[in-house]
Amino acid sequence: MIILKIYHKGLLLEIPGITPFRTPAEVDITNIGASLVVTHLRSQGISNYEIIAGVKQTKLKKIIEPKIDLVEEEKSNKQLERISNLEKLLETLIDKIPSNTSSNSEQINKKLDTIEGLIQSKSSEKIYITEERTKKEPVVDEEIFIPDVNINEMKISGGSSKTTTKHDKSDIDSAADLLSKIGK
Amino acid sequence: MNEEKKKAKSKVSLGVDIGTMHICCASSDSDEINTTRNVFLPLENDDINISDLSGLSYVKNDEGELYVIGSDAFKYSNIFGKKVSRPMESGLISPKEIDAIDILTLMLKDLIGDVTNKEAYVSYSVPAEAVDEKRSITYHENVFGRIFKSLGINCTSVNEAMAIIYSECAKEQFTGIAISFGAGMCNVAVSFKGVEALTFSTARSGDWIDNEVASSLGMIPNRVTGIKEKYMKLTGESVVKNKKTKRVLEALYYYHKALIEYTVKQIIKEFNDKIDIEIDDSLPIIISGGTSIPKGFVKLFKEVISNYDIPFEISEIRRAKDPLTAVASGLLIRTISDVKNMVK
Numbered sequence: 001m002i003i004l005k006i007y008h009k010g011l012l013l014e015i016p017g018i019t020p021f022r023t024p025a026e027v028d029i030t031n032i033g034a035s036l037v038v039t040h041l042r043s044q045g046i047s048n049y050e051i052i053a054g055v056k057q058t059k060l061k062k063i064i065e066p067k068i069d070l071v072e073e074e075k076s077n078k079q080l081e082r083i084s085n086l087e088k089l090l091e092t093l094i095d096k097i098p099s100n101t102s103s104n105s106e107q108i109n110k111k112l113d114t115i116e117g118l119i120q121s122k123s124s125e126k127i128y129i130t131e132e133r134t135k136k137e138p139v140v141d142e143e144i145f146i147p148d149v150n151i152n153e154m155k156i157s158g159g160s161s162k163t164t165t166k167h168d169k170s171d172i173d174s175a176a177d178l179l180s181k182i183g184k
Numbered sequence: 185m186n187e188e189k190k191k192a193k194s195k196v197s198l199g200v201d202i203g204t205m206h207i208c209c210a211s212s213d214s215d216e217i218n219t220t221r222n223v224f225l226p227l228e229n230d231d232i233n234i235s236d237l238s239g240l241s242y243v244k245n246d247e248g249e250l251y252v253i254g255s256d257a258f259k260y261s262n263i264f265g266k267k268v269s270r271p272m273e274s275g276l277i278s279p280k281e282i283d284a285i286d287i288l289t290l291m292l293k294d295l296i297g298d299v300t301n302k303e304a305y306v307s308y309s310v311p312a313e314a315v316d317e318k319r320s321i322t323y324h325e326n327v328f329g330r331i332f333k334s335l336g337i338n339c340t341s342v343n344e345a346m347a348i349i350y351s352e353c354a355k356e357q358f359t360g361i362a363i364s365f366g367a368g369m370c371n372v373a374v375s376f377k378g379v380e381a382l383t384f385s386t387a388r389s390g391d392w393i394d395n396e397v398a399s400s401l402g403m404i405p406n407r408v409t410g411i412k413e414k415y416m417k418l419t420g421e422s423v424v425k426n427k428k429t430k431r432v433l434e435a436l437y438y439y440h441k442a443l444i445e446y447t448v449k450q451i452i453k454e455f456n457d458k459i460d461i462e463i464d465d466s467l468p469i470i471i472s473g474g475t476s477i478p479k480g481f482v483k484l485f486k487e488v489i490s491n492y493d494i495p496f497e498i499s500e501i502r503r504a505k506d507p508l509t510a511v512a513s514g515l516l517i518r519t520i521s522d523v524k525n526m527v528k
Binding site: 008047150151154155156157162163164165166167168169171172173174175176177178179180182 | 210212215216217218219220237241242243244245246253254255286287289290293294295315334350351354357358377378457506508509513516517518520521522524525
């Protein structure tokens, strides 16, 4: 999925292929293509926007999935257990009833529908939880990629290449005083 | 016992301006601002004996590689027939010079001095996001945060142009517009009573002028920089007779004017787009940064801006007291102010 986020306020945009919308907004542009949208935004002079690709989200989900709380897992395990028990009961029921009984097969179909519904609602709930957690993850990624600083084996030798200029310390102190009062 | 030792540590406040061309450091412990060029020169071991480097500031790493650093690197690059390496490019840490982070750390350590037995606090400069280039400042900001942490200093990043407001607009209660014409970028901040109302940057400044003049006249940018620093005056008076140098100075004048026009247009656009409130007071404009040093720059700025319909009243257009150290001074003011509020 490709999402376009526009931060400009108060614009009415008509991008071909999307229903006209007001900004700020988040729009799904998967079916249109990012390049067409970027060209259109440029022609309108809009620069304050972001395009987020769905691939990244999928990747994050994979990393984060094991972090789901134990409480959540326990809850979902209980529900799955109940579903499988229901399934077993239904299987026993089907074995006992002659196959040509139409009214019973209707009932069975209804129960199967309920089970399907339950499974579907469970799986959608799971996606919701993981998406909520992805918001916090990029901060961690950023930290990992900032290089470590190691100057233990290095030292400066020779003279210094600094040049110095004087500044008035009292001016600095009085400006800092004023700023600290204003900033309170 | 340890608690007592901690309490006994004296506090020191610092302001460090990390520019594309210069690094400046102002400290509450001193009435001097230290400045060095933000460049280094890698040397091959076969090129030189250590004894030849006496008097020069240099770094030797664990693999025996030598680097002349700071202003000395700039001075001696011609002797060794090499081009200096620049840890920063267009206002941000250079992606080409990842190895330079350790050297930058040492240069900062040298500039700041020993703070091991002190409780040190620093505000360091960061540019705003550029309106005309898609480059994030997040990596740059975090790399310098890590550098200061590795030196044992508590750090906060502060917008470069806001630092000029702190150092130059105390009499206006920190209200005004600051424009920092640096080497890599031009940074702009609009402040009301010390509150940042708008900040942005453009990727056009000193280096852009040099590169454009060089490509227009078929020269090397370094040569253009040399002529600019030696002869450039924007007042119209000419001190050189050499025809080629005159032509360079003429081109430099046109590109300085183009830079100012471009910046003024961006200020008007950003102001109209992002500031909704009606401004009753007239605002001072403060011009700073290395690119604004040539004589006549502020006069040219006044001439250019008078041709535009500006969305606010201007009370005064003035140059910072010292365009090279105004950011470092402002950052020091901010650190002292933060530390004061922290103690309270």
